[in-house]
Amino acid sequence: MASGTETTFEERYEPLEQWFEGTAYPSADGLSVIFRNVTERERMRREREQREMTLERLNGIASDLTLAREAKIERLLAAGTDRLGTSHGFLTRIEGDTQEIVSAVGDHPALQPGESAPLSTAYCRHTLREGEALAVSDAPAEGWGDDPAYERFGLGCYLGVPIDVDGEQYGTVCFADSEPRRSRFNRRDETFIELLADWLRHLLEQRAYERELEEQRAFTESLINSLPDLLYAFDESGEVVRWNDRLEAVTGYGPQEVEGMEALAFIAPEDREAVTEAISGVWDGEQASVEARIRTRDGEEIPYELSGSPLRDETGSVVAVAGVGRDVTERKAHRERLSNLLETTRSLMQAHDREHVAELATAAARDLLGFDSSTVRLYDNDAKTLVPAAATDRSPAELPVTDVEDGPPGEVFASGESRLTAPPTDADVAELGDVTAAMYYPVGVHGTIAVGVTDPDGFDDTDEQVLALLATSAAAACTRAKREREVREAREHTERTLDRVNGLLQNTVEELVQATTREELETGVVEELAAADPYAFAWIGQPDLASETLSPTASAGDAALPIHGHSFPLAQGGEPVSDAYRDGTPQIVEDVGDGEGPWGNIAGDADVEALLVVPLVYKDATYGVLAVFAESADAVDERERVVVEAIGRAVANAINAVERGRILDATEIIELAFAVGDPDLLFNRLSAGADCRIESAGIDYRSDGNVRLYLTATGVDAADLLDVAATDADVRDTTLITEHEDECLLEVIVAESLFAMLTEYGAAPRGATAENGTTEFTVELPYEAEARELFELVEDRYPGTELLGYHERERAVETRQDFKAALSDRLTDRQETALRTAFLGGFFDWPRDIDGNELAEAMDISRPTYHQHLRAAQAKVFEELFE
Numbered sequence: 001m002a003s004g005t006e007t008t009f010e011e012r013y014e015p016l017e018q019w020f021e022g023t024a025y026p027s028a029d030g031l032s033v034i035f036r037n038v039t040e041r042e043r044m045r046r047e048r049e050q051r052e053m054t055l056e057r058l059n060g061i062a063s064d065l066t067l068a069r070e071a072k073i074e075r076l077l078a079a080g081t082d083r084l085g086t087s088h089g090f091l092t093r094i095e096g097d098t099q100e101i102v103s104a105v106g107d108h109p110a111l112q113p114g115e116s117a118p119l120s121t122a123y124c125r126h127t128l129r130e131g132e133a134l135a136v137s138d139a140p141a142e143g144w145g146d147d148p149a150y151e152r153f154g155l156g157c158y159l160g161v162p163i164d165v166d167g168e169q170y171g172t173v174c175f176a177d178s179e180p181r182r183s184r185f186n187r188r189d190e191t192f193i194e195l196l197a198d199w200l201r202h203l204l205e206q207r208a209y210e211r212e213l214e215e216q217r218a219f220t221e222s223l224i225n226s227l228p229d230l231l232y233a234f235d236e237s238g239e240v241v242r243w244n245d246r247l248e249a250v251t252g253y254g255p256q257e258v259e260g261m262e263a264l265a266f267i268a269p270e271d272r273e274a275v276t277e278a279i280s281g282v283w284d285g286e287q288a289s290v291e292a293r294i295r296t297r298d299g300e301e302i303p304y305e306l307s308g309s310p311l312r313d314e315t316g317s318v319v320a321v322a323g324v325g326r327d328v329t330e331r332k333a334h335r336e337r338l339s340n341l342l343e344t345t346r347s348l349m350q351a352h353d354r355e356h357v358a359e360l361a362t363a364a365a366r367d368l369l370g371f372d373s374s375t376v377r378l379y380d381n382d383a384k385t386l387v388p389a390a391a392t393d394r395s396p397a398e399l400p401v402t403d404v405e406d407g408p409p410g411e412v413f414a415s416g417e418s419r420l421t422a423p424p425t426d427a428d429v430a431e432l433g434d435v436t437a438a439m440y441y442p443v444g445v446h447g448t449i450a451v452g453v454t455d456p457d458g459f460d461d462t463d464e465q466v467l468a469l470l471a472t473s474a475a476a477a478c479t480r481a482k483r484e485r486e487v488r489e490a491r492e493h494t495e496r497t498l499d500r501v502n503g504l505l506q507n508t509v510e511e512l513v514q515a516t517t518r519e520e521l522e523t524g525v526v527e528e529l530a531a532a533d534p535y536a537f538a539w540i541g542q543p544d545l546a547s548e549t550l551s552p553t554a555s556a557g558d559a560a561l562p563i564h565g566h567s568f569p570l571a572q573g574g575e576p577v578s579d580a581y582r583d584g585t586p587q588i589v590e591d592v593g594d595g596e597g598p599w600g601n602i603a604g605d606a607d608v609e610a611l612l613v614v615p616l617v618y619k620d621a622t623y624g625v626l627a628v629f630a631e632s633a634d635a636v637d638e639r640e641r642v643v644v645e646a647i648g649r650a651v652a653n654a655i656n657a658v659e660r661g662r663i664l665d666a667t668e669i670i671e672l673a674f675a676v677g678d679p680d681l682l683f684n685r686l687s688a689g690a691d692c693r694i695e696s697a698g699i700d701y702r703s704d705g706n707v708r709l710y711l712t713a714t715g716v717d718a719a720d721l722l723d724v725a726a727t728d729a730d731v732r733d734t735t736l737i738t739e740h741e742d743e744c745l746l747e748v749i750v751a752e753s754l755f756a757m758l759t760e761y762g763a764a765p766r767g768a769t770a771e772n773g774t775t776e777f778t779v780e781l782p783y784e785a786e787a788r789e790l791f792e793l794v795e796d797r798y799p800g801t802e803l804l805g806y807h808e809r810e811r812a813v814e815t816r817q818d819f820k821a822a823l824s825d826r827l828t829d830r831q832e833t834a835l836r837t838a839f840l841g842g843f844f845d846w847p848r849d850i851d852g853n854e855l856a857e858a859m860d861i862s863r864p865t866y867h868q869h870l871r872a873a874q875a876k877v878f879e880e881l882f883e
Contacts, residue, residue, distance in 0.1 A: 010038065058199055069207050073103045073200060077173075080196050081105055084159060084175045084189055091163075091200060092124055092171040099124055102171070108178075110153055121148040124172045127160040133190040135159050138180035156180040159189060163197045165204045173197045230294075230304070230325030233311065234263040241320065250327075252297035263323075268293035268301050275306065282308040282321050291328065303328050334462050340368035341469055348477035354378050354446060357481055358389035361449060361474045366392050369466055371451040373432040375399065376474070377409050378447040386410055386447060392433075399431070407431075409448045412440040418468070422458045441467050444475030446482075518658050522554035525626070525651055529644075530557035534635035535628045536608050539563050540616070540651070542624040543570060543581065543789070550577055550624065561602055561629065580613040580625050586641050587613045590633040610636040614648035618656040620793060621761050626651060659762030659782065670781045672763075673805035674791060675774055678798035682730050682750060683770035689724040692716030696768040697745060699755045706732060707756050709748045718744035754794070761790055776804065826876045833859060834869035835877070 007024045019042040020035045061067070061075045077089035088106030092099050100116040110117065119125050126149075127134040136142055136158040144150045149158075153176075160174035173196060224231050225245040233242040240261050248258060251266055267275050271292035278288035287309050293301040304325045311320040344364035351357040358376035365374035373393075377386040386409050388396035405414040407427050412419050421428050422437035432438050435452030437459055443449055449471050453459060515521035522540045529538035537557030541550045549567040568577040576587035576599075589611040592599050599611065608629040616623040626648045630636050679685055687694045690713065697710035713721050718739040725734045725748060733749040754777075755765050763779040770776075781787055787806060795801040824832065837843075837859065842850050856866035 010042070058196065069203055070103065072203055074105060076196060076199055076203075077103060077105045080173075080175050080193065083192055084185075085181070086157065086159075086175040086177040088155075088177060089173075089175045091173050092122075094119060094124065094128065094169065094171040099171070108153070108176075111176075117152065121152045123147075123149040123153075123155070123158045123160060123176075124174065125149075127172050127174070128162055128169070131162060133159065133161040133193060135185035135190060137184040141180065154178060157185070159185050159193055161190070161193050161197050163201055163204070165201060165208060170201075170204060173200055228327070231323070232263070232325070233320050233322045235320050238262045238264065247325075250294065250296065250302065263321075266294055268295045278306070279308060279321060282310050283318055285310050285318060294325065303332055305331075330462070334466075337369055337462070337466050338469075340364070341466060341473070344368055344470065345473040345477075348473050349480060351477055351481050353481050353485060354478045355389050357474055357477045358447075360477075361443075361470060362390040362392060365449070365451050365467075365470060369470065371463075371467075372454045373435055373452040375409075375431055375450045376443070376447065377402070377413075377450075378478075379404075379413065379445065386413060389447070408438070408440050409450060413442055413448050416442050418442070418464070420459060420464070424452070428452070439464065439467055441471040442475075443471050443478065446475055446478035449474060515654065515658065518655055519554070521651070521654055521658060523556075525647070526554050526556040529626075529628055529647070534630045534632065534640070536631050537561050537563075537629040538627065540624060540626050541568070541577065543622075550581060553624075557629065561608070563602060566602065576611065576613045577625055577627070580615045581622060584615050584617055584622065586615075586645055587611075588636055588641065589613075590636070592629070609633045612636050612641060612644055614641075614645045616648050616652040616655065618649070618652040619760055620757055620797070621652075621656065623652050623655045656760055656762065668782075668808065668810055670787045671766075671778065671805070671807040671809060672781060672787050672791065673776065673778045673803075674794065675776045675802045675804055676754075676794070676798045677774045677800055677802070679773065681754065681770075681775055681798055682728065682748075683768060683775040684773045685728060686711070686713075686721070686724055687770035687775070688773035689728075690716045690721045692721065692771075694770040696755070696765070699753070699759070699765070701756070702749070706749050706751055707753045709750060709753060709755070710737075711746045711748055712743070713746065714743045716742065716744070718746075721746065754797075757793075757797075758790070761793065763790060823877060827873055828869075830859075830869045831873035831876070834866055835873035838870055 005026070008021065009024075010019060010021050012019050018037055019039045021038040022033050022035045025032045025034070058076060058079055061072050061079065064072070067075070073091060077091065081087065081089045088104070088108050088111055090104035090106070090111045091102045093102050094100075097119045098116055099119050099122045101111055101113050104111050104113055109115075119128075123134065123136065136144060136155075139145065139147075139150050139156050139158070149155070155176040156179045158174060158176040160172045160176075163170050163173050173193065175193065227244065227246060230247045230250060231242075231244040232240055232247055234240045240258055240263055243258055247253075247266075248255060251258075253261070263279075264272050264275065274290050275292050278290040281288040287307070289305065289307045291303065291305050294304045295301050305328045306323055306325050308321050308323040310318040311322050313319045341364070344360065347360050347364075348357055351360055355378070358378060362374045362376050365371045375391045375396075376389050378389045379385075380387050383401075384404055386402050386404065388399035388401070390396055391399060402410050404410050408419060408421070408425075408431065419440045420437065421439070424432070424435055424438045428435065428438035431450055432452035434454070436454055436456055438450060438452045439459055440448055440450045449467070451463075451467055453463075515524055526538040526540055529535050535557070537555070539552045539555035541552045543550045544567075547567075548570045550570055551567045552563045555561070555563050568575060570578050570581055572578045576589050579585070580587045589599065591609060592611045608631055610630045610633045611627060612630070613625050613627040615625055626644065628644055630640075677684065679688070683694055683696075692713050692715045695712045695714075697712045699710070700708040702708055718736050721744065722734055722736060725731050725746070730750050730752075731748055732751060735747040737745040737747055739745075755768070758765050758777075758779055763781045765777065765779050767778040768775055779790075781790065791801070791803060827835070834855070837855055842848060843852075843855060852863050852867055856863040859866060861869075
């Protein structure tokens with residue numbers, strides 16, 4: 001004031017509890033003071049300062065790294081009580097219908113951490129229902145006196161706000177006092193508690209996040225440590241920086257020892273070079289895998305498969321190597337067992353019989369696959385039993401033979417399913433000895449294999465797989481050995497059969513060649529067959545077409561069978577002889593002596609069981625049947641049928657040859673004349689198509705199997721006849737030989753002809769004339785031949801054939817001298833001289849020794865005259881020979 005300047009000051013006037021601002025204005029005559037009430041401004045300033053201090057306090061609490069999260073929550077609650085002037089501050093967790101105190105400040109006994117109460121008795125139920133701050137400044141005055149919350153906790157004032165964590169309801173943060181507030185909670189109080197709730201929410205979410213991280217870390221650590229494999233990581237220096245418990249358990253090193261060890265220190269020295277090379281590839285960004293031995297602290301070396309992958313930082317640079325190690329001890333052992341099993345399979349496939357397979361399988365089960373005991377049984381199909389074939393350390397003869405379905409081996413064989421028994425039964429001990437577990441497996445259809453171990457742990461899955469593979473290989477080897485034995489036996493049987501058949505066929509062919517008559521032929525054949533195994537009796541029968549029966553004509557054999565005197569009706573169906581003759585197919589009768597009827601009477605008490613009957617067929621002609629009896633029904637199988645059928649064809653061929661030869665020597669012959677009107681006959685088609693008369697001038701057989709016919713035609717132009725023949729489907733080729741006016745001579749080539757069939761049957765064609773689509777034939781047969789059978793044969797082939805004549809007559813036998821005399825009578829002296837000179841002089845040789853000029857000079861005649869005499873002589877010789 002002394003300075004005379006204006007002065008402003010603030011003072012609190014206690015009686016009024018107000019703040020006043022005074023301004024003193026000095027003047028010449030004194031001092032004037034003006035007072036202004038600034039209570040509200042002061043209050044706002046103080047509240048601002050308090051708010052700033054509170055925020056600084058809250059921030060300091062939250063950012064204090066030395067405080068645990070629970071301590072931070074308590075201090076935040078304490079700051080809230082200081083700010084709001086309450087005695088109690090607490091954080092609740094609401095779950096369902098229960099309120100639980102999580103953290104609290106103050107001495108209220110019901111508001112301590114861990115205390116809980118039904119939500120229906122707490123102020124918080126209203127807070128949650130409203131979803132915003134709930135303020136109760138004077139509970140009794142505001143009507144809360146009867147509320148269960150007031151009755152339970154006795155709180156005179158309450159300010160609470162709901163709190164969410166990670167978007168879900170968590171609980172409430174509340175401040176309360178036993179006494180009512182002197183002033184009501186205002187909006188600033190509510191803003192403060194909402195701010196405090198945000199700080200608490202942040203801490204709770206952080207705690208939940210850290211708890212989740214901790215759970216994940218614990219789960220990851222547990223997962224890593226629960227794995228049976230080694231997990232590890234090492235940095236650029238090669239030092240191990242992370243690992244799981246399995247690494248410590250396998251190597252025997254403690255955690256302090258592992259930390260800082262080089263990764264290569266765990267590797268056996270011999271394998272470090274390969275591991276180093278693999279690691280180099282990982283540092284280059286590749287994945288690598290290598291097998292190496294892990295060396296433990298005690299010096300034990302365990303085979304492992306090590307796999308490594310690069311670990312990269314945010315720039316993509318490789319900063320470490322992560323690795324996995326897997327124990328491959330069992331895998332290597334399994335691989336070795338499989339390798340041994342492969343070698344065993346190769347050996348099994350070389351076994352020569354099933355017994356050898358059993359011995360090899362038993363030895364392999366012990367020596368290569370590691371089973372302590374084994375037994376192989378083979379199935380005896382005849383006895384229906386399982387016979388011990390091989391056993392470990394004892395003779396299989398010491399084991400009993402068991403029936404199928406009897407005991408473990410029989411039950412396994414019958415069911416086709418494996419069996420594992422642990423602990424073993426008495427039957428298992430009897431089969432395998434003193435073992436702790438037994439396993440049986442079927443060897444296909446060949447038997448069983450049983451193995452046992454003395455290890456207390458018994459069998460594992462690998463043992464079952466290996467035994468299954470061994471049993472499968474043994475079954476395949478047994479099948480192969482059995483098949484090879486069957487092939488070997490079949491080959492030996494075939495060789496014996498071939499030797500027997502070759503001998504039989506050779507002897508039979510000799511008989512066929514040497515025979516001059518049918519009687520000799522048939523007798524020789526049945527004697528050869530009866531003397532050969534497996535036949536006990538053989539016979540041949542000829543048909544009698546007049547009586548339509550077949551009767552035996554020759555027989556031989558040790559068995560006394562009354563076959564002669566029996567005749568077999570050819571028309572009777574179901575009878576083996578008639579069926580074979582009529583159908584042209586072999587017939588087999590088993591158990592021939594057990595039936596009734598003619599065969600039972602014929603067989604009688606003779607030691608025969610089977611009958612085989614084959615027809616004697618040569619082309620279209622059937623000459624009878626050939627029959628053999630065998631002592632065993634098994635002897636007459638498919639092979640024997642083929643052999644006897646082949647002999648039957650050879651016999652029929654020989655009979656045909658004999659029958660054809662008879663016509664040349666026969667003095668008593670049958671002349672048969674018949675007419676064929678069937679258009680299937682070539683002669684009929686040619687005569688009808690060319691409208692001419694055709695006669696046969698001769699027949700010849702070509703080397704290619706075709707038949708050459710010489711045909712003389714009259715009343716036709718040769719070109720017309722050639723056109724008709726060329727269009728015929730049966731004609732292969734035609735050639736015009738000569739042509740004179742309305743007569744010509746043709747050569748016609750056909751695949752088959754009725755002439756050929758007649759000749760093969762033993763007949764001698766003497767003439768054939770075709771006119772107007774009908775051909776008349778004249779043939780000669782031996783007296784003994786069956787003219788009726790021949791006629792029926794032609795009639796079957798050409799229906800409608802008509803018999804024109806049947807004559808029996810004698811034919812003079814012309815000797816060599818008679819032939820020469822007849823020929824000499826026909827030749828003139830000049831003709832005979834020309835022919836003899838040419839023959840003796842070598843004119844017919846090739847190359848010729850003399851020509852026609854020299855022969856003509858020798859006869860003192862001209863060359864044309866000589867050839868005229870020679871041609872005339874040749875024509876007369878050919879006429880005698882061919883006509």
